[in-house]
Amino acid sequence: MKKHSGKNAHEPHEVKDAVKLVQSYPSAAITVDCVIFGFEENKLKVLLIKSDLEVYKGQYSLLGDIVQENEDLDAAAYRVLKQRTGMNDVFLEQVKVFGNPDRHPGGRVITIAYCSLLNINHHELKIHDNDLDWYSVNGIKTMAFDHMDIVDVCHKWLQKRIQEHPLGFNLLPEKFSLRELQNLYEAILGVSLDRRNFRKKFASMDLLIDINEMEQDVPHRPGKLYKFNFEKYAKNKRKWVGIDF
Amino acid sequence: MKKHSGKNAHEPHEVKDAVKLVQSYPSAAITVDCVIFGFEENKLKVLLIKSDLEVYKGQYSLLGDIVQENEDLDAAAYRVLKQRTGMNDVFLEQVKVFGNPDRHPGGRVITIAYCSLLNINHHELKIHDNDLDWYSVNGIKTMAFDHMDIVDVCHKWLQKRIQEHPLGFNLLPEKFSLRELQNLYEAILGVSLDRRNFRKKFASMDLLIDINEMEQDVPHRPGKLYKFNFEKYAKNKRKWVGIDF
DNA sequence: AATACATTATGTATAGTTTACGCGATAAAG
DNA sequence: CTTTATCGCGTAAACTATACATAATGTATT
Incomplete structure (x- = not known):
């Protein structure tokens, strides 16, 4: 890495000029x-x-x-x-x-x-x-x-x-249920989404790995737990041309 | 607007403290x-x-x-x-x-x-x-x-x-043909788009005003000229919920 | 054990959007 | 008067989004 200290007397004159110039600027x-x-x-x-x-x-x-x-x-x-x-x-x-x-x-x-x-x-x-x-x-x-x-x-x-981008996964535990995922999206977006369509959407994207485990200690029928497929996401990031306003 | 010069001796001590603090910071x-x-x-x-x-x-x-x-x-x-x-x-x-x-x-x-x-x-x-x-x-x-x-x-x-957002209109003359608009999008996006679908897309958005004029001095069949409907765009900006990655 | 209840899981019908491409009309150039 | 390029409109098929239905499965309650 180059060093631009300005205190080095052996720097070429163009750099010294630049240093002088920058030193004359207001700073914050x-x-x-x-x-x-x-x-x-x-x-x-x-x-x-x-x-x-x-x-x-x-x-x-x-x-x-x-x-x-x-x-x-x-x-x-x-x-x-x-x-x-x-x-x-x-x-x-x-x-x-x-x-x-x-x-x-x-x-x-x-x-x-x-x-x-x-x-x-x-x-x-x-x-x-x-x-x-x-x-x-x-x-x-x-x-x-x-x-x-x-x-x-x-x-x-x-x-x-x-x-x-599926950033939401950074906010969830490694294993999560679809309901948890939906709650997250609803909390961030401040809207409510149709449960069935939300599930379908994520299912179709194929970014969730069904780990064949169920929720524990929930006061209702437990749902399946999933992991996020980071690799798959990294591979096929959406290529994206569509005018949309 | 408040002034925070730091040279004013009559400022409350909390502000003077803040000034001293900021002055101790490295600056750029x-x-x-x-x-x-x-x-x-x-x-x-x-x-x-x-x-x-x-x-x-x-x-x-x-x-x-x-x-x-x-x-x-x-x-x-x-x-x-x-x-x-x-x-x-x-x-x-x-x-x-x-x-x-x-x-x-x-x-x-x-x-x-x-x-x-x-x-x-x-x-x-x-x-x-x-x-x-x-x-x-x-x-x-x-x-x-x-x-x-x-x-x-x-x-x-x-x-x-x-x-x-339809920013492109800032780059075009006030009156433009659909072909010019498409050329602009293609140049910015670096792709080629289907002419007919491009036209349809913009027609359906209803953001173009047909001014009943034709291109002049083009070496082919002249196209219609349009203006951009800035007002209409300002009114109904897309409200936008859809997961899409 | 039977029932109520909440929630999961899956499905389907419909409307809307995107995409690919066909084709006649129209102007300019030879 | 023909060729060529582009305009403008149109349509069929594929895909996507939305709204709503219903069965299955667990907990909690009687």
Whole structure:
């Protein structure tokens, strides 16, 4: 990897010129904020923490951190996720930048919102410092900074994304019933779907593996359990031409 | 609008704390880069300019500029567009942030890519300084910085977007034939479509206004000319629930 | 053990959409 | 006056989505 420190006196003059130029630019602090969605009790939830800024005392905020010098943006988001939840290698995607000049009371701070989905039961939140916990997306009314905006944008982004790609499986246990899957979709999309057509849809996509197990300890007739066929999905991602507005 | 200068001694202590905190953060320069697509000679084109950095001498780059202190990100993108093309009030949307630590030889510069579509014939490029001009998207092989990446990402974004929203009309003259419209879609999507089904599709959407005029000076049977019904589109945007992967 | 109840699992009929392609009409060019 | 290219309309078949029906299977209750 090339190094562009600007302090190296032996760099060619073109690079020194570029360094001088960049140093003359106004600059801003860069943060990443992770909107980490989970699913529990048939509700879409998001991981929040009480703001540690005095100005926003008592208000909730997203999990975020400063992007370090020489740190890639995606890497910073993965770092935050790892630090706060202990999880790595999960779904994580850049959604949008928020850079209103007044969005942070301490000065110009531009934040990049990342969206992530994870299974609430796959990891215990060991430390609940600053009320770190899962909160129902529908219940949140106000947040610190512009974080309410960010959550709204990410929620809409997720609603759209989950209809084009089967992201939902990241939110469910490894084995799940069709009802659980449908509940998830209904919670994210905020609609109710026809049970029979929903099942048929997924059956026809052939992305579910019937593992010949049944639900346990449900107060009604148990349903079959399935696993998601990640391989099959990876192979035939939809090729997609169709005008549709 | 609130002011958070940090130089005001009469601000409450919580704000002063926040200012101190933000000042301790590493910072980066922020730019916007506009990927401005146009359509001409049945080709998708993009507006480029020769880089003015010595390091990238002879290579093409996107139209971009520094985000000023206290300038909103969207505003900066609109400013660039206006300065370079004289156009305002056109389609412009944030696509993605590019923040690789080594993407700029002069130091850490994070750029926000914006996508815009405009009608090449609606404005003459008066000044061709630094070879400012339209270049065929398919013909570009290398660019300064990571701009080739940015163009690729924006092109894919456009391909997807144009199938969900009728953006294409921003690229065409006010009056256009169905063939022109189809050529545009084919150029953007890189596929060929059935003429008759394409016509039917648009006819059924009822978004085209037949203005009872015919093409002039075409070397074959002239087709009807249409206008796009922006109002109708604005009213019934697709409500959209359907799982589809 | 019989019954009520909730939920799973599968099916079917119908309407709507997409796709592939046929064909006559019309303008331009030789 | 024929050839050629494109326009504009049309239709049949395949596929997809939607609404609704009913039997099977488990738990809970009498």
